[in-house]
Amino acid sequence: MSKKPTAGPALHKVIMVGSGGVGKSALTLQFMYDEFVEDYEPTKADSYRKKVVLDGEEVQIDILDTAGQEDYAAIRDNYFRSGEGFLCVFSITDDESFQATQEFREQILRVKNDESIPFLLVGNKCDLNDKRKVPLSECQLRAQQWAVPYVETSAKTRENVDKVFYDLIRDISSRKKQRQTDVKQPPKPNSHCCQLL
Amino acid sequence: MKEFDDFNFSVEKYTKDLTRECVGGSDLQQRKKEIEAYNETTAATLKQTCKKNYMEFIQTAKEISHLESEMYQLSHILIEQRNILATMTDGKTSSRLKAESLEVESSTVAEDVENSHATRAVKEMVQGFNGNLEGKTFLNEGALIELDANDYRPIQRVFFFLFNDVLIVCKVKHDKRLDFLTEYDPKKIAVINIKDLDGVKNAINIITPDGSKIYQSITAAGKTEWIEKLEEAFRFDQQKKPKKGQAPQPPTRVKQQSKASTPEKETTPQSPGEPKSLEDQTPEWLSTASEEIQTLVAQRHFEDAQELIKRTQDFMRNENRKKIPLADVIENKVKQQELKLINVLLKELSNSHNRNLQIALRAAKRPLKILVEMGRYRQASATLLKVCAVSLRVAQREARRNNADISELFFCDLTQVACDFLTAFEQQPACVSALVVWCNAELQYFASQLIKHYLTKGTSLETVAKCVERVRKPSTKLTEIGLDISYHLEGLLRTTLESLIEESKERLLDSVGRTEESWQPYNLQTKSNLKRLLLELDVLGIDVRAQATGDTWMNLTQSTVVFIRHFLQLTEHCGCLAKCETLLQSLELLLKELFVAQHSLKPPSDMAVDPNFVMKNKIFLVDNLLPIAIEKFRQISGRQCEGLRELHTKMSRQQGAPLPRQRSVYTTDVF
Numbered sequence: 001m002s003k004k005p006t007a008g009p010a011l012h013k014v015i016m017v018g019s020g021g022v023g024k025s026a027l028t029l030q031f032m033y034d035e036f037v038e039d040y041e042p043t044k045a046d047s048y049r050k051k052v053v054l055d056g057e058e059v060q061i062d063i064l065d066t067a068g069q070e071d072y073a074a075i076r077d078n079y080f081r082s083g084e085g086f087l088c089v090f091s092i093t094d095d096e097s098f099q100a101t102q103e104f105r106e107q108i109l110r111v112k113n114d115e116s117i118p119f120l121l122v123g124n125k126c127d128l129n130d131k132r133k134v135p136l137s138e139c140q141l142r143a144q145q146w147a148v149p150y151v152e153t154s155a156k157t158r159e160n161v162d163k164v165f166y167d168l169i170r171d172i173s174s175r176k177k178q179r180q181t182d183v184k185q186p187p188k189p190n191s192h193c194c195q196l197l
Numbered sequence: 198m199k200e201f202d203d204f205n206f207s208v209e210k211y212t213k214d215l216t217r218e219c220v221g222g223s224d225l226q227q228r229k230k231e232i233e234a235y236n237e238t239t240a241a242t243l244k245q246t247c248k249k250n251y252m253e254f255i256q257t258a259k260e261i262s263h264l265e266s267e268m269y270q271l272s273h274i275l276i277e278q279r280n281i282l283a284t285m286t287d288g289k290t291s292s293r294l295k296a297e298s299l300e301v302e303s304s305t306v307a308e309d310v311e312n313s314h315a316t317r318a319v320k321e322m323v324q325g326f327n328g329n330l331e332g333k334t335f336l337n338e339g340a341l342i343e344l345d346a347n348d349y350r351p352i353q354r355v356f357f358f359l360f361n362d363v364l365i366v367c368k369v370k371h372d373k374r375l376d377f378l379t380e381y382d383p384k385k386i387a388v389i390n391i392k393d394l395d396g397v398k399n400a401i402n403i404i405t406p407d408g409s410k411i412y413q414s415i416t417a418a419g420k421t422e423w424i425e426k427l428e429e430a431f432r433f434d435q436q437k438k439p440k441k442g443q444a445p446q447p448p449t450r451v452k453q454q455s456k457a458s459t460p461e462k463e464t465t466p467q468s469p470g471e472p473k474s475l476e477d478q479t480p481e482w483l484s485t486a487s488e489e490i491q492t493l494v495a496q497r498h499f500e501d502a503q504e505l506i507k508r509t510q511d512f513m514r515n516e517n518r519k520k521i522p523l524a525d526v527i528e529n530k531v532k533q534q535e536l537k538l539i540n541v542l543l544k545e546l547s548n549s550h551n552r553n554l555q556i557a558l559r560a561a562k563r564p565l566k567i568l569v570e571m572g573r574y575r576q577a578s579a580t581l582l583k584v585c586a587v588s589l590r591v592a593q594r595e596a597r598r599n600n601a602d603i604s605e606l607f608f609c610d611l612t613q614v615a616c617d618f619l620t621a622f623e624q625q626p627a628c629v630s631a632l633v634v635w636c637n638a639e640l641q642y643f644a645s646q647l648i649k650h651y652l653t654k655g656t657s658l659e660t661v662a663k664c665v666e667r668v669r670k671p672s673t674k675l676t677e678i679g680l681d682i683s684y685h686l687e688g689l690l691r692t693t694l695e696s697l698i699e700e701s702k703e704r705l706l707d708s709v710g711r712t713e714e715s716w717q718p719y720n721l722q723t724k725s726n727l728k729r730l731l732l733e734l735d736v737l738g739i740d741v742r743a744q745a746t747g748d749t750w751m752n753l754t755q756s757t758v759v760f761i762r763h764f765l766q767l768t769e770h771c772g773c774l775a776k777c778e779t780l781l782q783s784l785e786l787l788l789k790e791l792f793v794a795q796h797s798l799k800p801p802s803d804m805a806v807d808p809n810f811v812m813k814n815k816i817f818l819v820d821n822l823l824p825i826a827i828e829k830f831r832q833i834s835g836r837q838c839e840g841l842r843e844l845h846t847k848m849s850r851q852q853g854a855p856l857p858r859q860r861s862v863y864t865t866d867v868f
Contacts, residue, residue, distance in 0.1 A: 008347075032393060045387065046390045047389045064389060075387055078385070078386065079387050
């Protein structure tokens with residue numbers, strides 16, 4: 001019996017980051033099981049896997065839901081290393097969580113050492129617009145600075161939940177394909193060049 | 198005085214108004230005094246409120262810590278259960294591992310407590326591991342299955358040993374030995390709880406420096422435990438000393454508020470006659486002593502408070518006193534604090550009562566010690582005894598409901614109290630007499646309970662004897678600690694016991710009078726019945742083998758045989774009761790009258806009986822039964838039963854005359 005991996009659907013690894021209590025787990029569970037969990041229980045590190053159809057192609061999405069609490073900060077590096085795309089979540093009702101995204105962004109860039117890593121800035125709890133503390137313009141400005149998309153979601157109403165995950169894995173997927181072609185193509189032009197020269 | 202609370206209060210304006218209102222200096226002085234008094238009461242209320250809040254805070258903190266410890270215990274129990282369940286499922290699902298884990302288990306029973314055991318286990322079990330494990334804390338161990346990261350098929354069985362700073366991964370070989378694979382630093386690995394992975398259950402993902410690995414636990418509980426333990430290892434250095442912080446300092450320690458020092462500053466300039474140097478003679482600690490004591494009491498540092506009071510008093514007693522301008526004020530305040538402390542301690546002491554006497558006594562120890570040191574013997578001893586009385590009575594009530602032996606409990610408790618009391622108040626003869634009075638009161642209560650619940654009317658003498666015996670035994674033991682209460686106890690029970698004896702006597706005599714007697718030898722129908730009867734009587738101390746004839750016959754009437762047995766049993770019980778002299782007389786009377794009643798039984802005149810046989814029964818009673826009963830009584834009670842002896846002499850003389858020849862046949866000395 002060969003122990004080689006069966007050529008299954010492509011696997012995209014997504015990591016949820018953001019401060020404690022902004023709704024990372026809620027988004028994940030809404031995406032995974034179409035349910036909204038009201039009770040808050042801090043996460044340590046949970047992983048989920050789901051098969052989805054992305055643009056007519058079956059892929060697997062692996063979601064790592066991390067701990068937002070500050071006391072887990074030291075261990076985050078270890079987790080971030082395995083990520084291929086990041087959903088950086090904050091709550092639009094909590095300015096501190098918005099400020100914290102800066103730190104997360106920096107940490108991710110430091111660990112991945114890649115400015116263009118697939119990354120979405122996600123403003124959660126948009127159903128609580130009347131309690132908004134972070135103005136939309138500020139969010140968009142920050143997204144612009146980072147050159148990443150900004151999406152507002154609600155884990156409660158499921159607004160944009162699928163969108164953020166699909167957008168991210170689409171990005172991851174296209175980057176992977178691009179890299180494959182990058183890897184394949186460069187030698188050719190090189191040889192061409194040589195021939196030309 | 199309302200103006201003080203006003204937001205716009207201005208000192209200058211107030212003073213101006215005051216001077217304008219007042220006529221003359223004396224009026225002003227009066228107002229000043231009033232203001233000072235107000236100042237003092239306000240300060241006192243403030244402190245009281247603070248103290249009250251602080252006490253509440255302490256109470257809540259205590260409750261929380263109590264609940265916490267309960268939670269801890271619960272979780273401990275849960276972990277234990279989980280381990281048991283895990284090993285059970287282990288045994289079922291992986292028979293290969295069973296022997297393995299059992300071996301490990303048996304070799305490391307006390308693993309959780311002693312890391313060295315775990316260390317040794319690793320050394321013995323794991324081939325190829327040479328690391329040093331000295332000084333590491335063992336956290337967890339167990340078998341897991343490593344899964345392929347791509348298709349989740351099992352790759353191999355592994356065994357983990359987790360220490361605070363190393364995770365040892367071993368491969369489980371087919372011969373059940375462990376082969377060292379690799380080791381990781383728990384701080385350099387990341388653990389992910391795999392919640393959903395295509396139906397793979399109980400898996401965790403460990404991201405290690407050499408890649409991400411999936412391990413599967415056999416049970417869900419095992420998985421949770423590993424996640425917890427690995428996190429614990431990760432944070433081990435941070436929580437090495439999970440000591441709880443000391444209770445925060447109370448907010449009241451503002452020394453500027455010190456009542457003692459404020460007037461001091463005011464008064465010194467007013468008395469220019471005194472040399473200025475005197476002011477400096479008041480040590481800092483003394484001027485704040487009263488405040489400090491208050492704080493210490495609030496913080497429940499009673500010992501420190503007491504010490505400070507003592508120090509202040511000692512200081513005052515010396516000639517230092519003259520050097521301190523405000524000695525009286527300070528002394529007064531300290532005295533008040535002392536009274537307060539005593540009250541608090543007494544309250545504490547009276548709150549220490551508990552269902553369990555041991556706990557109550559232990560709780561009482563601390564306040565008791567301080568109170569004794571402060572010389573409050575009488576109050577302390579009275580309160581302690583009150584507390585003990587409650588515990589004692591509750592314990593008895595409970596024991597009675599549970600059908601436990603209340604006598605032993607009572608005397609044990611009594612001894613305990615007496616011992617503790619005597620140690621606490623050794624130097625105080627006055628208190629010892631309080632203890633004696635208390636013992637008597639408790640004894641009275643105990644006796645009344647005993648009479649009410651155990652020595653009720655109609656109780657058989659056997660039960661009474663047993664009950665009394667159970668009371669007497671431990672009560673004599675109390676003399677070992679110098680407390681003789683047996684006599685008092687006998688006195689308390691005497692009337693009840695006497696009336697019970699009287700009552701039994703009547704009942705027994707009545708039953709003797711009503712026996713149907715056929716005046717025929719007793720046929721026991723079978724050999725074994727006869728044998729059993731002979732044996733039974735033998736145990737009671739009388740040998741009647743000589744009276745057995747044929748295979749199944751006794752050469753005595755049935756009622757005589759029954760009486761012999763009954764009388765001897767009764768003698769035993771009476772002997773027990775007669776250990777106390779006061780009951781001797783009524784007991785003798787009972788035995789005597791009963792014997793006479795049986796002895797004087799006569800066949801009815803219309804019945805055809807062998808007069809010799811009737812006589813033979815009577816002679817047997819007098820010659821054989823009576824001496825044995827007398828001896829038995831003497832042995833058990835340690836007293837001569839004069840009544841029965843007289844009866845014996847009298848009766849032997851009576852029957853000696855009519856049947857002199859027969860007597861020699863039946864007396865025991867022939868055999």
